[in-house]
Amino acid sequence: GAVVSQHPSWVICKSGTSVKIECRSLDFQATTMFWYRQFPKKSLMLMATSNEGSKATYEQGVEKDKFLINHASLTLSTLTVTSAHPEDSSFYICSAPTANQPQHFGDGTRLSIL
């Protein structure tokens, strides 16, 4: 079945570093992908909708310059956390919808900023 691959699964880095997270659809084309953030024991919070060939749509309160999204091709979307700080530490997960099928989620990226 359709699979979404997310990389890296886990990253630790120093404050001020920029971190790139990749989300790939492995056997289908995804014109749209979603990026979520999840705090401990909380549900998923939609950050932005990534659109292939156009700008991402950000949810209210999400800083566009902080969380850069690029949907470079029909199978790849990237989320870059720029100049990361400890408060950006979280679990980030992507998903890609397919027509008439359930959403396919990546395995998530656990980001820890020291």
Next chain:
Amino acid sequence: KNEVEQSPQNLTAQEGEFITINCSYSVGISALHWLQQHPGGGIVSLFMLSSGKKKHGRLIATINIQEKHSSLHITASHPRDSAVYICAVRNGGGATNKLIFGTGTLLAVQP
């Protein structure tokens, strides 16, 4: 009030028990999803429903559009079913419309 409410928030069951998790929503929807999130964080989509009932193995999902309510049932529960179960609705439109998530139900099945 959240647009998608789940109950219970926490559930502990003994192995073999029949489990029901409920989801109520207050918006118009085109589809409802049941998702399973294991402790490692990965999310698996269990069901996508727009009407009626679906069954997969020991899992059954039902939806009542008129009452804006869905249930996820687990028969003969097993410790490996321990996870967070999340209800999410698609608020109209096509597959690329975003989902609205419930807060999840943490299920622990004890041997």
